[in-house]
Each structure stands twice: as structure tokens, then as C-alpha cells.
Amino acid sequence: DVFLQRSMSMILEEAVKKATDVRQKVCEWRSPEELKELLDLELRDGGESEAQILERCRDAIRYSVKTTHPHFFNQLYAGLEPYSMVASFITDALKPSLYTYEVSPVFTLMEDAVLRKMVQIVGWEEGDGIFNAGGSMSNMYAMNLARYRDFPEIKELGNSAAARLVVFTSQECHYSISKAAALMGIGTKNVFVVPSDKRGKMIPSALEEQIKSAKSEGAVPFIVNATAGTTVLGAFDPIDEIADICEKYKLWLHVDACWGGAVLMSKKHRHLMKGIQRANSVAWNPHKMLMACLQCSVFLIRDKTRLLQRCHSARASYLFQQDKFYDLSYDTGDKSVQCSRKPDAFKFWLMWKALGTRELEQRVDRALAIVVLLADVGNLINGIKSAKHGCSGCGIYDERNRTLKKHVAPVIKERMMKKGSMMVGYQPHGGKANFFRMVVISPQVSRQDMDFVLDEIHSLGMDL
Amino acid sequence: DVFLQRSMSMILEEAVKKATDVRQKVCEWRSPEELKELLDLELRDGGESEAQILERCRDAIRYSVKTTHPHFFNQLYAGLEPYSMVASFITDALKPSLYTYEVSPVFTLMEDAVLRKMVQIVGWEEGDGIFNAGGSMSNMYAMNLARYRDFPEIKELGNSAAARLVVFTSQECHYSISKAAALMGIGTKNVFVVPSDKRGKMIPSALEEQIKSAKSEGAVPFIVNATAGTTVLGAFDPIDEIADICEKYKLWLHVDACWGGAVLMSKKHRHLMKGIQRANSVAWNPHKMLMACLQCSVFLIRDKTRLLQRCHSARASYLFQQDKFYDLSYDTGDKSVQCSRKPDAFKFWLMWKALGTRELEQRVDRALAIVVLLADVGNLINGIKSAKHGCSGCGIYDERNRTLKKHVAPVIKERMMKKGSMMVGYQPHGGKANFFRMVVISPQVSRQDMDFVLDEIHSLGMDL
Secondary structure: OHHHHHHHHHHHHHHHHHOOOOOOOOOOOOOHHHHHHHHOOOOOOOOOOHHHHHHHHHHHHHOOOOOOOOOEEOOOOOOOOHHHHHHHHHHHHHOOOOOOOOOOHHHHHHHHHHHHHHHHHHOOOOOEEEEEOOHHHHHHHHHHHHHHHHOOOHHHHOHHHOOOEEEEEEOOOOOHHHHHHHHOOOOHHHEEEEOEOOOOOEOHHHHHHHHHHHHHOOOEEEEEEEEEOOOOOOOEOOHHHHHHHHHHHOOEEEEEOOOHHHHHHOOOOHHHHOOHHHOOEEEEOOOOOOOOOOOOEEEEEOOOOOHHHHHHOOOOOOOOOOOOOOOHHHOOHHHOOOOOOOOOHHHHHHHHHHHHHHHHHHHHHHHHHHHHHHHHHHHHOOOOEEEEEOOOEEEEEOOOOHHHHHHHHHHHHHHHHHHOOOEEEEEEEOOEEEEEEEEOOOOOOOHHHHHHHHHHHHHHOOOO | OHHHHHHHHHHHHHHHHHOOOOOOOOOOOOOHHHHHHHHOOOOOOOOOOHHHHHHHHHHHHHOOOOOOOOOEEOOOOOOOOHHHHHHHHHHHHHOOOOOOOOOOHHHHHHHHHHHHHHHHHHOOOOOEEEEEOOHHHHHHHHHHHHHHHHOOOHHHHOHHHOOOEEEEEEOOOOOHHHHHHHHOOOOHHHEEEEOEOOOOOEOHHHHHHHHHHHHHOOOEEEEEEEEEOOOOOOOEOOHHHHHHHHHHHOOEEEEEOOOHHHHHHOOOOHHHHOOHHHOOEEEEOOOOOOOOOOOOEEEEEOOOOOHHHHHHOOOOOOOOOOOOOOOHHHOOHHHOOOOOOOOOHHHHHHHHHHHHHHHHHHHHHHHHHHHHHHHHHHHHOOOOEEEEEOOOEEEEEOOOOHHHHHHHHHHHHHHHHHHOOOEEEEEEEOOEEEEEEEEOOOOOOOHHHHHHHHHHHHHHOOOO
16 A cells, blocks of 8 residues: 555665765764653654654664664674565565474575575584574574483473583673573583683683683583684684593583674684684574574584484474374474574575575675775874784773773764764773774675774864 | 566565465475475575576575465564565665664664553553564563662672572463563563463463462562464463452553554543553564564563663673763663664654554454454354454364364374365364364455465365
8 A cells, every 4th residue: 555655765865875875974862851851752642644754764774873874883784685684575475484394484494494504504413493583592402402312311301400500601701601591590600710811712722721710619510512603702712622521521512603603604713713623512693693684593503313303392283283284393493492583594594595695695795895994004104003813893991091091982982973974882801991993794795884983983072 | 687677576576475365375495305496495506597586585485484465373473564565675775783872873773653652552651662672682671670770789689699580471381481581581480370361361260379479489579461463363361360469469460462552542442451561561563463564573661760771781892982072862772682674663653653553453444354254254154263352363173072183183283285276274272182273364354364374274174
């Protein structure tokens, strides 16, 4: 009908074309108080006309941050992949949910096809997997499967009937490891934090010491989480060396490659994850460096014993009837702790089909080349130094004055938000005070954009 | 560009207009083997043309089940709400993620506005909440918050340092309670199953017996899950009586109203959830009876102590910097165990704004009226009896021959899938063999559609 036609045109114009236009602002900053006034959020007894609703959509877009804009570097995702967006639209309209083949025949098979291909790219002969609502959930799945493999009775009896289990991860790991330990009844104090070197990589000898120390306390190690692409420095833990230790102590090796997994697509850069085929499980988010639409998060497991299903199943009789007329192995719902689950695989399948593996590889190579470029250019600019770490990006910070520095980044950030010229995150790290964390992903980002970033930070902070 | 324009037209034509057209088929059944051939799922080195990709989209739609079709009754969701779909499209294009106000200013405020309104509808003076990736996650959040309220040290120390905790829920509850107990290290055997009456409602005296019995075993009760709208029979547990028992034993009362929560919108039917204001938390999915697009799942909590944040927080320094230039209470990310989180509230906010509270109420009333109608009509048809349970739907089953019956439903289901005329789920329940679970949601569903359902089941199974 007319409303839908108009909405579509408006979305293409405002949320796609303008949002990604480098001449437009990244954001139209308003304080929470101002924005509440502007949006008229209250929900009332009566409804509104279609024309009013169209205006509300326009406002929602207008005051939203344009995360697909070429000057958005604030998170570990960026840019818009149109094929992936079209796939999202289709699934929104069709409202499929992935539990049984009968309700989602197409998307069940597509998920299977994408998972098989990714298992192959990781380098496993056999494997299984599932698309999750985010990488945090994938990391939690890894911990749950590792616990189930070693102590299957905990599924029924709980941890109160078990020994104190211990997880190992580096100080640079994502916070989801600790959130998972809290939720899973393992406890955040039973996450043993292994020191990293100054580049942000886990120190394998320190891991082994921690394992020994946990055992001497009477605790029971069961999983090591290695990170491929840490959140802040983009460092890659040395998987091969960590795998040696996991084999020695018979521990599950999970690799959180939510951010870095994309390098597996690149012949040139996959050495960063050398040893990945020895992992028991991998978390990898195509919505990050590969630019699929949010969410597109994969959990992969090296297994041929249906561990995912055995660990998570509850066998609901109203969904997973055993007297169906087709092959029940296509009913994948019991692999998940979710019930309704969106068919995120389609967002990745369609863009992969359109672009081909070679183009995905070239995109990864281009993004990494830009990072090297940024590191070089950054070094030339007075007062701003940048450091190259692994692949994810650069920490741009000011070495001049440590006391001053702490306040510089927040002030520059406030100014860039209010101007709307760009967005990049800052934070302190270890001994370093606040610095900007520059994340490069989108293949549309150019050398000019990099120059712009450095000039803009410089000019916004000139007087500080 | 042209590809996007063409995709949009195709989506509106195929995935919206045709998919919801009662004259079209609900599904175009193909076996997994046939469908794999048809879809050409393999991901190759080279890409494909835009024209080819458009054809692939068309095929994905063609062979997908039309869950928005008037004759789709297979799950606890159905129908298409166009306003909600438009909101989904906008968020797909903008790629926001809800952790900080700076990245998602608009959707952060909208989530807040919707949650406040829902808290008010539940009947609480103060409250908090969050939109989750599905009701299973909301039920798990309830269990985690209850555990944290009574035993905050478990977050750090894990359940191995704690007593055996016990959950209570009815035999008719959703399987997510047991999945959550497994994942959270509580253990499925520590989910005490309380008997229900023949209508599917929890028996309060049986609950109290179970609590006493758990205590006598030395276990520690901490939460009761009541279900408002059970999955199979649509029964409403007697919340008020259960709340009395929870108060007596100082237990957290969670109400899983994922399916039934919609009755709170109706002055006429909210008595089904009498006592709801006494609950500590409520899970309520507007993507079910209120027809918001998938996913749209709310977790609500009666609290003014920031329990959600305290229980789930990990305080990541790269996201939740404490030296920001705006009010940090708008950074809601640490309330979640997810990191990236989709702004699902917008899908509900926009349709609510367009329709108004009154129209939402009328929709709920209409759906419940249709159920009563179905129950009456069903009773008239020879050989098919139906039973009205609470509000969700009717179990249509054949009393003639218990031995034969078990096989009747699967055969009728196979025939209806292959014909593509309608979709409705079947299952056994308690002493009853397989019966069809009829779920009525969409306000577009008419008396004619109900007649069609009964006639079609009858004619598909005539010879059995």
C-alpha cells in the first residue's frame, strides 16, 4: 500500500543514501533531555495518522547515529553491506524462526551451508555450529559445552554438586567471558586472568603457571579462552602455543575470534591465527569485519558427536515431535538455548553469494592495508603517535603530558560528537591514559578518510 | 541504486502482499534434498550478478513458510504488523546497537519509554527492564536476578561454593526454565515440577508441598516460575495464590507471560493475570499476541535498586567510560549479558504510536473472541471436539479411537504441508494422544478462516 511504498523510499533516501554520504554528519547530537522533547515518546490511547508515523520514522533516522557513515569508527562494526541489508528486510517481512525445518526450510538449509563452509575455512574436517544473538552468547556456549564434555552430570545436578571449575583467559579478553562465568554459576573469581605482553597477546608460560596454581588450590581447570583480535588493541593470542598447553592439560580450547576471525578469509593474514584448527570451538562475528548486518554471530565447534544438541536439548514435545514425515536432523532448535531464533545466516549467505569468497578476502586485505597506512601517517603528525597492534586498529594518543592527557580525549570526543564530524572511541589502557581506539573495517574507507581523522582530532584538540 | 529499488519492490510484492494473501499457499513444501537442489546453496570463489541475486531472493521467499498468512497457526506468533516491519527495516539499515546513549540515542530513549509504559500496565509503581533476544533469555534473567538478590556472592564464587538451589515451575511450563537451569549451573534436577490441574493451571497446594519437600532435603528454594499462557493449553497459573506462597517462603515470583502478557492490555481479560502486580519479574513477548516483528521480547522487574545492572555488570572501560559528558544512567549496556543488542523496542514503539493503546486492547479482545467462536463451532463438527483453555487456543482432537488417533494428526499434518493449504501444530499431551494445537492471534483472522480450518482438517483426514 501507499504507506509501505513511502516508507521504503524514505528509508532508502534517509537511512541508506544520506546515512552513508561522507558529506553528511555522522550524528546530530542532542542531550537526552532535548531528544526526549523532540521525539515525543509517550504512548497514548489514540493512534496517529500514517503521515505522522512517517515523520516519526524520519526523526528516528535523523537523530540516530549513522554507524554506516565512512567517519564512524566508534565500535567494532561499521559500514553498510547492501546485500546483507536486503536479506535482513526479507527475514523481517517473512518472520521465520529457526527451530524446525517445517517452519524455516530455506533458512535452515542456508545456515547449514554457511556453517559447513566456515568449518572448512577454520580447517576442521568435521564440525557443527549455530548462529547466535551475539558473540557473548557464543563465548558462553563454548564454556557450557566444555563443562558438559568433562562433567555431563552438571547439566542435571548443577555446580553445587561439583568441584570449583576454573576458566583461563587473558587480561585483554572481552568482558563476556566474565559475564558468562557469572551467569553460568562458575563465578567471576574463577576466571583466572593470564597476563598479556605489551602488544596485548597472552603469555603462554604465564598461562601454564596459572593452570598449575589453580590445580594446587584444588580447583579444576576446564577451558582456556584465547582471543583472536582483542577488543582494545586488536592483538592475536598465540593459538598454537596455547593449544600445546591445552593438550598437555586436556583443556578445551576456545578461540574468541569475534573480531579477528575475518583474517581466516585472507591467505596473506591467516597466519595471525596459526593453530586455529586445533581449537575445540571458535566464535566469529561476520557482522564485524565482514560487514554483515547486525546480528550475524557464529559459534563453531569441532565435533562429530552431536555435543551441541546433547548439551542444550530439552526435547519439547510440541516442537520436536518424533513422528514427523521428514528427516528430524534438520530440526536444529534444540542446539540452542534460545527458542525463537532469527535466521541470521541468510544475511551472510546472500552477500557471500553476491561477492564471492575472493572479494571477501580482498576486503579483509584492504582493511588491514589501511591500518598499516594509518599507523604510518599517524607517526608523522606532531603530538599524535599511533601504534600498530595485530590488525584491528591503532591507539592514537598524545605522549606530551600524562596528566593533561587523561582529560584531552573526553573533551575532544565531546567536541566531535557535538560537531557530528566523526565518531571514534577512547579509553585508558594499562599504564596509558585515555587514547583514541581507531577501528578500520569498511572497504569504502579511503586514505583521505584516514587523513581526515588525524586532522580532525588534531584540530578539535588544538587548544588543549 | 537500482538493485535496492528492485529488491524493495520485490519484497513488498512477494514477501508482504502475496505472503499474506489468503488465496496463496501457506507453504510450498519441498523435502530437504529437493530444496538443496533448487537453492544451489554452495558458496563459491566468484560472485554473482545483481539479477541473479534478485532471483535468489525470490526463491528464498518462494520456498519459505508464510508465517504471516491468515492460515498459519503453527507457532505462538502469526500475522504481519506493517508498522513494526517498517521499524525493523529502519534499524537494519541504521545498524544501531544498544549499549551506550552515544551510539543509540534515539533507541535508548524509546526502549526506556516502552519499558516505563509496560511497567505501569503491569501495575508497579517503579520498575526496570530490558528487551531481550527472546523469552527464553528473559526467563533466564529472572532466575539470575533471583539468585543474585538472595546470594550475591554466587556471582563471584559460583554455585560450587553455595547450597543446592531449587526452582519451582509447573509441568506445563515452557522448556526454557529447564534450559536456563542447565546453563546457569543450577541443574535440571533442581527444577521441581509442580503438578497442574486438567486445565493446565499450577495447583498452589502442590507447590507448597514441593517447597516443604525441597527444604526437608536440605535444598534451598529461591524462585517460583508461574506461567501466564502455557505453551500447549494456554492456561494461566493462579498468580495471586502463588504470590501468597512466595511471600510466605520469601521466594522470588517470576511470571512467564511471554504468550499471555497481552491480556494485560485488555480491561475485559486482565483478570486472568490477577495478582500480577505482586510478581518480582515478568517476561512478556509483544512479538506473540501483539504481533510485533520478531524478536520483540521484554523482561520487566519490580525494583528500584538497580538490581539488573548490579547483577549483570562487568564495567568494560572501553564502552562505559566514567568521564563522559552526558548522564551515564542512559548507558544501559551493562544491564544485559549480551554485548551487541538490537533495538527491538522501536518495533513495538512505532506500532503502538500508530495504533494507540485502545486499538491494541481491541485486537486482544478480538483474538480471544475468535477462540471462543472456534470452540463453539468445533463442538458442532462430527468427530472433532475442541476444548477451550484459558485464552490461547483450542486443542482439536478426535475422541473416536485412541489407538488410531495417535497416527491421525501426523498424517493430516503431512497432507496439509504438501498441499500448502494451512499450518497448525500437533502433539500429544498427558493422557491424550496427538491433537492439533490451534493458536489464534492475528486480528485479520475471521470466522471464515476458522470454518476453513475445521473443514480442512476434516477433509484431509476423512479417509483415516
